[in-house]
Amino acid sequence: MVAEVNLEAGMPTVEIALRRLELGLSDARMRHAAAVRLIHGYGSSGRGGAIHDGVHSHLARMKSQGKIREFVPGEEFSPFSQQARNALALCPELSRDRDFARENRGVTLVVL
Numbered sequence: 001m002v003a004e005v006n007l008e009a010g011m012p013t014v015e016i017a018l019r020r021l022e023l024g025l026s027d028a029r030m031r032h033a034a035a036v037r038l039i040h041g042y043g044s045s046g047r048g049g050a051i052h053d054g055v056h057s058h059l060a061r062m063k064s065q066g067k068i069r070e071f072v073p074g075e076e077f078s079p080f081s082q083q084a085r086n087a088l089a090l091c092p093e094l095s096r097d098r099d100f101a102r103e104n105r106g107v108t109l110v111v112l
Contacts, residue, residue, distance in 0.1 A: 002093055003028035007051060008041040008106075014054040021055060025068070028112060035091045035111045042105040055108060070111040074104035087111050 005024030007017040017040065028036045040051045059071040070087045077084050078101040088094055090111045099107050 001031070001033045002035045002037055002091070002097065002109075003031060003033040004037045004039065006039045007055065008039060012051075014050045017051045018054060018058055021058060025110065025112065033112060035087075035094055035109060037097060038108045038110060040106060040108065052105065059108065059110060068110055068112060072109045074099055074102075074107040074109070077101070077107075077109060078103070 003024070005020065005028070007020050007024070012020070021038065024038070025036060038055060040049075040055050042049055042052055056071075056073055059068065062068045063071060069090055070083065072081065072084045072087045077087075077097070077099060079085065087109060094100070094109055094111075097109065
């Protein structure tokens with residue numbers, strides 16, 4: 001199962017979005033999800049948002065600490081990205097995600 005967590009609802013601050021991220025990952029683990037699809041948006045200006053950047057930095061730390069297995073920014077979620085191929089090897093179900101190979105900068109996939 002791939003759970004979905006919306007981090008951008010209500011236009012939160014980065015701090016609140018990161019708390020939602022932690023709670024969402026914890027909830028997904030309790031429900032035995034294999035992966036989580038995070039919706040964080042890409043900023044209203046279209047140039048990238050603080051939540052997008054904060055989520056990726058936070059997930060990079062979590063991966064280095066062994067708290068998650070892999071994460072793939074939506075813009076890298078294609079068969080041409082090694083990071084995406086690693087995630088798909090760990091969770092083949094991700095290949096059915098509606099944003100696979102669509103370069104959606106507003107989502108990130110996390111393998112638990």
